[in-house]
Amino acid sequence: MDYLDGVIVLLVVLGLVGIGIYAIMVSRNLIKIIIGMQVMVKGVLLAFVLAGRVSGNMGLGQSLALTVIVVDTIVAVVALALAVRVRRRFGTLDPRALTTLRR
Structure with missing residues (x-):
């Protein structure tokens, strides 16, 4: 892999993680x-x-990515179902309005 390709992918990774954190916050x-x-x-x-x-172990990275995709899909479906029920x-x-609810 070319050094520049790795740097570009790393910048994309940091950008996506940064955008995700910003959206959550x-x-x-x-x-x-x-x-x-x-x-x-x-x-x-x-x-x-x-x-x-x-x-140099592309298979391991891809298998980890596939595992994360499966788990992430399940988490997203459950979270969206909970959001629908909350609505x-x-x-x-x-979420700020939900924290003031009584038990």
């Missing part, structure tokens, strides 16, 4: 927070593949 909507987590995970997937390629029950997706 500034969003006031559960759906947007879930999307921010998805963007961040995609950056981590690229990091796994890059690490596998740099170390139906409380009428809002604002």
Whole structure:
């Protein structure tokens, strides 16, 4: 792999993780927070593949990425289902409004 290719992929990884963290921190909507987590995970997937390629063990990086894709899909589906239930029950997706609810 060319050195410049690795640097470009690393910058993309940092960009995706940064965008994901920013979306999680500034969003006031559960759906947007879930999307921010998805963007961040995609950056981590690229990091796994890059690490596998740099170390010469591309298969390991790809298998880790595939495992993360499966787990991430399950987490996203459960999180979206919970967000739908929260919206139906409380009428809002604002996490700040949900923290003031009584038990």
